[in-house]
Amino acid sequence: MRPADQSKPQYVSRIERIEADARGGNVKVHVRWYYRPEESIGGRRQFHGSKELFLSDHYDVQSADTIEGKCTVHSFKSYTKLDAVGNDDFFCRFEYNSSTGSFNPDRVAVYVNFLLISVNNFE
Template sequence: MPPRDNQIHSSAGDFPKFSPQKQQGTLLMAKPKAPRQTLDSYTVKRINKTIRAGDCVLMRPSEPSKPSYVAKVEKIEADSRGANVKVHVRWYYRPEESIGGRRQFHGSKEVFLSDHFDVQSADTIEGKCTVHTFKSYTKLDAVGNDDYFCRFEYNSSTGAFNPDRVAVYCKCEMPYNPDDLMVQCESCSDWFHPACIEMTVEEAKKLDHFFCESCSSEGQKKLQNSQSTSRLAETKVDTKRRRR
């Protein structure tokens, strides 16, 4: 889970704060913090990648055995000399990091955009990535290592999701997992997992036509009628050709 101990909360003003301190009978005033500047972009030298606000990045996890954290860059700041660069980020959570945990319909590259904001050193960025919408992710010809998708926003305090309802498919009435093969009924257009209709994935891949149990009799009639119509059309074409 993204670290919480460094989470930054907005303060009630941007004015420098002074805290009087007594030392050997003398009242001292603490020096105001040096102003920081917002950067349009920053090149992380270790990976030779330039980041900007709005980019999605992979950040170093707290433990080497864990996968990189996924975050969206909100703002980039540096001190007056352009050093000590910090990134304001909004964390994406993986399903297993959420209160409800990973479920069957969650994809292996699925992340949730959370309400958890943080400030981290830019040096903890390990690379850039792309977080697609669910729709655009399902249209990818090939999924790369740095491709992720998001279809939910996640409240890290309550565990609530937005939206809290999504379309469900198949007999099992589960949301769509883009990692799983599904077959579509040609009659009702619903989608089914091969296992839920007592079929192997290999068998499903070989199907030319599929009608679910509810539509099977009607579907077979449509298929037979379409085949008869097709044969009749072919006969008419052949007849016309012979007459020429």
């Protein structure tokens, strides 16, 4: 979705519902926002992927005119199996509570030089 500040990257949301007035005009979309790591409390961490997003608890209603295009937000597992990652491919492994800054799950497995370690998210 188009940001008000054109110098910022486009916003990513999941469309939950589309509605229009009786004549089919004034189309509104009900969305659930994805956050980039740098937009979250605690910011981007070393283990976040460059195409990582967090599905938030932030819902909103926007004009359909703000829609710039379509992208795909994959699970982490399906993202790692892509043959080629396009500009419009992202992945999500966390749900983010925008008011408290908490995550679900609160830890993930991270692979570093073939070692498996568990990382607490944002501690």
